[in-house]
Amino acid sequence: MFVLAEGVTAPVVHPGSADGVLSLVWLVIALPALGAAVLLVGAPLAKGRLDRSGHLIGAALPVVSFLVSLVMFFSLLGRGSGSRQVSQHLFTWFEVGGLHVGFDLLYDPLSALFLLLITGVGSLIHIYSIGYMEHDARRRRFFGYLNLFVAAMLALVLSANYLGLFLGWEGVGLASYLLIGFWQYKPSAAAAAKKAFIVNRVGDIGLSLGIGLFFVTFGTTDFSTISAAAPRASEGTMTALGLLLLLAACGKSAQVPLQSWLLDAMEGPTPVSALIHAATMVTAGVYLIVRSNFIFDYAPHARTVVVIVATVTLLYGAIIGCAKDDIKKALAGSTMSQIGYMMLGAGLGIAGYPFAIFHLLTHGFFKANMFLGAGSVMHGMDDDVDMRHYGTLRKAMPVTFITFAMGYLAIIGFPGFSGFWSKDRIIEVALTQNWLVGALAMVGAGITGFYMTRLMLMTFFTENRWKDGLHPHESPSVMTVPLMVLAALSALGGLMLAGNWIVDFLSPVTGDPAHENPPLPSLVISLIVVLIVGVGVATAWFLVGKRDVPREAPQDVSFATRAARAELYGNEINDGLVVGPGGRLVGGLTTMDRHGVDGVVEGGALAIGGVGSVLRRAQNGFVRSYALSVLLGALLVVLALLAVNAA
């Protein structure tokens, strides 16, 4: 794969001190953290007085964070491109032995973009949730958990070392668990929350071991020290670190083999799906890999594995999305696939990092747009998620339809929309390095066209399949205004690539790519991709749009459809490989504990009791037998004395 050219080193993280308006960077984390503390810890102490207005506080704080992030971003733009990395030391977290860990914040172009995404899209989703969760009794808690999530995610992207990142990493995992299982009374939601947390934990093993390896190899977990020392480290260590970080990223970003939790996570409320499982938390894995570019640049084998995992996942998610009738699960499969594209970009090295981040941002726009749109549709359809009960909704919910359509056009890569620019760039870089990977990415784009068109047709077109007595209507403006903002961003997000701006903006962080020409001109590649997507769209039109959509899912379908409905048997594989043997191991250990360990202890007691009950028969109450035993004992003593004296 792509190896660094002679004499080229990955950029070293060398931040200056945060001054001026950039010294407010701690405020961005502190505001949502304060909101979470007030709404979750303080509000019960206020005995219910905050229950009516808590959601407004919860929605306002991320907006303020966004404004601060925006001001800081413009300040960053005002500086020259050489001085755009700043850090702020908050406090020393702990110091033990030779390990000194501080809670330091690093603000550079990469974290600046993430800050805008998290606080911007986060604020829109908070505002949307005011309407969506209006009738929920536990609304205050919901906003508290959302604020907790935003604070943890900001801590993740702003941290200047891996331990602070890990803190944020675990924090978003916790928030995800709390939010997926928000409707606690539903057993399916509780199980989905547990599943998400446990599968994430498997990935966290990678990050924990990686942090340990960082400490052993470099003596620290700071990005700046590690990036400076990286060229001198051994390739074996770098490959090990890369693979461990990839494991962590797979868990958080739902890549194969740790992908099984994402579709179940749709049990949570739709704003949660939009914020956490589309725009931000699941992209944390991609952030980790791009941020660790100074590791991956020196570990080409690890990058190869990243590319393989990414390619497998982008096809896996796309195939799942083709057969799901639940609108949220179809979008979740789509998310899995699009994150596969981002990971592909990240695995392609210096040339791919900026496009991975670019696709991350555009995906944040259009996927959040579509999830919120799905929530709007569900709101009008009495919380029914089955697309087989939809149809003709474009007339009943026009604003939702138009905004959803913007997101749809972006994700399939319609020329001009944001997704077109970002996805095509990744495909181009992939083709430059390996034609097979590039071809598979193109096939994935075609499948994306198919299943997204299927979703649009089943929801907004085709015939009316509504339940009796249902009159869907447009959602209130507190829900449609965020949709409109996100739709505009989905359409216009491609402007970030105008004049190669985003590549130049991120190059101090990700490095200058060696200029390799793609095998075909960019225009030809884009044309081929558009054609393949067109084939996918046309297939969906003929298979779904032209025929009648059955109200019940047909049972006699091809093996491929059955496999896609069963999520390519991912859960069965997990059960067979991990859950089953794990359960048997635990059963064996329990039996060993109950019968073995307890048996030894209780058996010893029983044995002694048995011996005792045999021996006590000597206490028969007859004096004469006692006298006999005294005589025998005395005899023994005499004989022993004789024996000793004779010897």
Added chain:
Amino acid sequence: MTPYVVLSAIVFSIGVVGVLTRRNALVVFMCVELMLNASNLALVAFAKQNGNLDGQIAAFFVMVVAAAEVVVGLAIIMTIFRTRRSASVDDASLLKY
């Protein structure tokens, strides 16, 4: 010397057999006295053999202890006899499992 020790052994054995086989508590007591006297005899015989008075002094101690023991023992037997109307050793067998 030997005949005295042999006699002492014989008397001791008679006393042991009596303790083990007789049922009447008083007879058992008498046999215990027999054993004590046998050991007295052995002590005196060995004192004569060694030519000093240690054994004879020990015999005095044994006699005093025997006398004290008889006092206590007879008192116990009489108390048991008063409440149970039986002096048989086999009848007082309540201290069992």
